[in-house]
Amino acid sequence: MSLFRLWESARNGRRMPARRDFTPESLRPWLGNLALIDVSHNPIRLHYRLVGIHIVDNLKRDPTGKTMDDIVVDPANNPATQGVYRCLVLGEPMYEVVPPRSGGLFSFNCARLSLPLSADGQAINMILMGEYVVSRSVGAMSPSVRACVAAKVLN
Secondary structure, three states, X not given: OOHHHHHHHHHOOOOOOOHXXXXXHHHHHHHHHEEEEEEEOOOOEEEEEEEOHHHHHHHOOOOOOOEHHHHOOOHHHOHHHHHHHHHHHHOXXXXXXXXXXXXXXXXXXXXXXXXXXXXXXXXXXXXXXXXXXXXXXXXXXXXXXXXXXXXXXXX
């Protein structure tokens, strides 16, 4: 089963599932490549609750316990975090391949799946994010092809 299919089945007819719908055992295949991001509203703040060891290794630092503002310059408008913010705004899963940027956090292409979670079925209070390093050649592909690669990597 893919991470997206697990999220989809956990919805159980709702717009999005809650964190309580997932057990550590159900997330085991992706644990090292997952992050749980708490969402605060008014103003919007994204806080890294848990970050998998593979993500920490790739970033060469551990963002656990920090906000996205602590890690990324202008995260709401930064290409490296656009998918996470689109997920938050639209309330829908977002696939993306984030190419490296000069002076950015990483020097590799990163396939990312951001999945919204809601404790009350309406407001997003957490984002479940899966993230994997992918080939450098992926960055030169069109956005739609990059999204397909991200979907394949996260399956």
